[in-house]
């Protein structure tokens with residue numbers, strides 16, 4: 001079972017596993033919220049080793065039924081409410097999906113695998129945001145104490161604690177990964193990089209929060225999928241692994257870099273798109289800096305990122321420019337209402 005397989009990262013994980021492991025039967029469990037879109041996996045959804053189930057992980061009975069129906073042997077859990085700004089507007093969906101939904105899955109796995117725990121894996125996909133916010137120096141390691149500061153990261157931290165609690169209390173075979181910010185194709189255009197690409201393309205204002213000095217550590221989404229593959233198959237049971245690419249950018253430098261890249265790709269005069277940058281009110285409780293030490297993953301499992309940021313960003317921009325139909329499809333009426341509420345009607 002892969003949960004959240006119609007979302008951004010989940011769709012890349014589903015695609016990778018279906019293609020690389022044709023002997024695995026993959027059940028993709030997804031509620032199809034505003035962020036879930038079957039178009040994300042339309043290239044692989046007709047494969048014989050794939051089945052989609054539209055299920056809300058908050059529905060404990062439905063989850064138990066899926067475990068029984070397919071005799072689920074392993075779980076990679078990505079389904080979540082994932083956008084910090086939305087969590088600030090309304091935390092309860094985050095509590096329900098990220099906390100209650102995760103515990104429902106753990107409970108179903110525990111009931112279904114009892115007596116045979118050693119032959120299964122429950123891999124929970126989490127975020128570096130559970131560690132809180134860094135100052136100028138230092139990196140998050142797996143030993144950094146949890147210090148979540150947004151409703152999103154608090155809900156993910158709670159889910160991580162339940163994952164570890166089920167390992168220690170019931171011996172459930174869990175693995176946990178905490179990754180930095182991802183970028184790449186099929187990223188919902190409410191997040192920084194796809195939102196900026198879309199607005200640059202359409203000459204709309206580029207809303208940079210505060211002074212744009214906050215720092216994020218960006219990883220190519222397919223490298224996250226390859227890390228999940230490595231951890232799921234070879235990571236030690238009960239362990240957590242940080243995933244990241246040592247690739248820190250202030251938001252303003254990243255947006256300027258995207259502007260210059262897109263000026264070149266769109267044939268605009270140098271410096272043209274930068275004029276769209278608009279500093280807007282800062283996010284409440286905005287975490288200053290995230291940065292990941294992924295040396296445990298590299299040393300134990302030999303994982304390293306496969307491509308440079310330069311190459312990944314260029315591929316990402318190309319994908320968005322070539323897939324306007326996808327963007328138009330996912331930015332439905334409901335998304336328009338969210339955008340207007342966040343940024344005004346421009």
Ligand code: NAD
Nearest residue numbers: 004006007008009031032033035036056057079080181182
């Ligand atoms: P996303 O918002 O793009 O996709 C989430 C998916 O989960 C969607 O398909 C949605 O329909 C589904 N979903 C939401 N609520 C559900 C529910 N109640 N029941 C069933 N399905 C539900 O998110 P993403 O960016 O792909 O993130 C996937 C996972 O990776 C999340 O757990 C997130 O916390 C984690 N993560 C994300 C990043 C990042 O940069 N995006 C970084 C590290 C970790």
Ligand code: TYD
Nearest residue numbers: 084181190191192193207208209214216251
């Ligand atoms: P985001 O993509 O929402 O990821 P996260 O908050 O989980 O790191 O935001 C990345 C950074 O970009 C974060 O510091 C907030 C900032 N940001 C903006 O400046 N403007 C925007 O319109 C958005 C969506 C984000």
